[in-house]
Amino acid sequence: MSSSPWSTTSWTAPPLAGGPGGADALRPLLGTVLDALRDGAVARGGPVPPGGPQDVTAHLRDALRDGAAHHGGPQDVTAHRRDRLADVLPDTGTGAEEALRTLVAAVARGAADPAHPHCVAHLHTPPLALAAAADLAASALNPSLDSWDQAPAASALEALVTRAIATETHPTGPDPDALVTTGGTESNQLALLLAREHHGPTLQTVCGANAHHSIHRAAWLLGLPEPVTVPAPGGTIDLTALAAVLTDLRGPLLVTATAGTTDTGGIDPLPEIADLCDKHGAILHIDAAYGGPLLFSETRRHLLTGLDRARTVTLDLHKLGWQPVAAGLLAVPDTTLLDALNHTAPYLNADDDTRAGLPDLLGRSFRTSRRPDILKIAVTLRALGRTGLGHLVDRVCAGARQLADLIETDPRLDLYEPPTLSTVLFRPCGATDHAVAEARRDLLTHGHAVLGRAHADGRLWFKATLLNPHTTPDDLRELLALTALVEGTTTR
């Protein structure tokens, strides 16, 4: 056997990221990654690579094909499949340096970079360097938060930080707590799941027409009735319509409100919705995936008045919290509200281990293995403090005001309305919806700007979601200049 080409006796396994030697193994590889990130960003030159999907895919395929001497794939597939496979999984590896350099540079060159001031389509945040650096430690240590013996300190940190964050959303709750999720979507799923377990499978969800699509998808996932949708003609829930719906419906009800909608950044009238829920015996969930960090801003936290009246609150610090994905949370006023997630798997939380004092973590998620996303969050909260986070929130909201002011003074552009958060909708005067949609795609596929789109008032608008605290007024002027060339544009 020792003469077989598959013998591994003389083969040295690549180094690990952990242990006392992990840091030294990582150091040169990280140098390669940083060089490739910079080279890729320089090669891209703008917010997004030009050429659209076909060119980006072709460029990536070329990068994969170059530089690797590979020798075909398995024998039991067609030649075409074998080629496709070999680009991804060569028989003989290219080594760590080549693979990191090639793939990181290709992905960086082909990125839509939210750190570029003209990449403003989505709630797609440019992460802080300090958060990305902290995230490396999560990858290297690889604690998994499904049992204490895989994550002793990471699970203790998660317990401290989630309780602190939930005390922000529910300062007077009996025992505030929060679960860490992969984002607003999982948080909303958990909110509906907890309500289903409390009130049974006939639970009827009621949401605004402005609610995030994940509310509908969560109901589908969980086998709940399709949500009843209440009109939101001005971008936020119509209270009269909500009152009428709650009066008509029978059985257990869950109302979901939104604090920071995806389309306009609007905030539903939270105290009034909470009052209606009280009156009609409905429970309240607030999706504050976008707006939640207003809590850190002394001058803007009043916009979230009423948040603490929700049974569950979705937060998502990979939006207005400058974290790499994922950094979601679901906060509750009392940790016992999470009991429905309790679950036993003897290899992870045997009863005698729990009685002996080993923390039981399985009830903290409906996932099992879980990356410690709490570490980068904890580093960010500590490094910036409440003041720094508030400054960041204020900075991007002020940027949105500036952009709105620039739009208002430009006779070629219409502003939808002054921004509540950091989202601004605008459109060239006189342009058709089709022209707006085409212009957005042209800016994207030419590599000039990444703008979003939203329907409001029966028309299609450009959407700019400002999340980059380094964006300058000149950046905003240049962005608007790029949008002024839409076919059919008139002046006011």
Added chain:
Amino acid sequence: MSSSPWSTTSWTAPPLAGGPGGADALRPLLGTVLDALRDGAVARGGPVPPGGPQDVTAHLRDALRDGAAHHGGPQDVTAHRRDRLADVLPDTGTGAEEALRTLVAAVARGAADPAHPHCVAHLHTPPLALAAAADLAASALNPSLDSWDQAPAASALEALVTRAIATETHPTGPDPDALVTTGGTESNQLALLLAREHHGPTLQTVCGANAHHSIHRAAWLLGLPEPVTVPAPGGTIDLTALAAVLTDLRGPLLVTATAGTTDTGGIDPLPEIADLCDKHGAILHIDAAYGGPLLFSETRRHLLTGLDRARTVTLDLHKLGWQPVAAGLLAVPDTTLLDALNHTAPYLNADDDTRAGLPDLLGRSFRTSRRPDILKIAVTLRALGRTGLGHLVDRVCAGARQLADLIETDPRLDLYEPPTLSTVLFRPCGATDHAVAEARRDLLTHGHAVLGRAHADGRLWFKATLLNPHTTPDDLRELLALTALVEGTTTR
């Protein structure tokens, strides 16, 4: 306003991870992280910190309290809560260097490090340095895989790599494809969800008593009937019992088999189960979260014969693939089997954008924002190639054989059975189950070893899951010596 303490006009926002300047901003912070990782590992000294949950939490709290001058939390909570908050979220931040140094060192010092050869409790892999380095690029670029305009190259890479991996599981499938998940649990959820959408909500799941707990939890999450459990007395599904169950049941059936169980690493008889499914019109899902990478081993891939007969296959490269969490996949023989996940959200995949050629990514997950976990997987496949990955798989399986051999020659220890994969069950001769459970907890809380536990043959066993390719025979001998002190141990 400019004289307000909250004015941000003169405040400089911290640097971002992206853009042309991101690499230079990251470099010194990564140096801090690497130093803290090394310092934490040295301070720990072993596989896990001594002292158990109370000491670990106390140590973490002390680390948070030291070094930061903080000034209390919000005014509207009690003093106790204010203190608890201020440790996590001070009013004034401590800066990036202090926060990274403090928190990364504390989490590293309090980690259960899978890179230590005596940390063998779970399918908790020591990540390769090259995979952790690639993961940094994912954090820094922050592509989000819910729309093309947030992840142009990352989504193209995901499409290439998922199709290549699915061609490994289903080499003759019509159009193999795979979804990226947060792990085996989400993959199993998706498998049951796709089956539910195909066959309706009366779908009956049938699984072995050896199945992962997430099969039961997925049925609960999705509102499906509780799975029918088939006995698995020897650690794998009893075929006679399965045939009887399938004969008895009516209506649409989904059988889940396991290729690499959590408790013993056993592999269900896949071809025979597939035959029974064909005979009874049941569809087959195979959970190969653990065993899937046997496909890369020339000498062991035969253990997965029959895998390609499954409608859905769970893979999880954060187990036997040496990736940081998360690195899950769900593979199918034909991409059209994923159509049930199609979903529209106008801000992410408007019909006119899709018609114009922008790829629609929302149907690739039931999450929305998604981190590009594919990047570290792609780097690993390319760097190591099929040969290197096969060597890693063979290395840890050979390590498990060595451990089993050492146990067999030690008169104080009983071996459960020769390992199929890299999991070995053993117990001190004559010890009670209670003594085994206590010994496991003692080894853990004294910081000596992180062993798992499993019930088999009516007894409780130590479980060692070998995933570290650098583990030596001496490491294994030391591990066994640590377990030989259990109260009541006799010799054979």
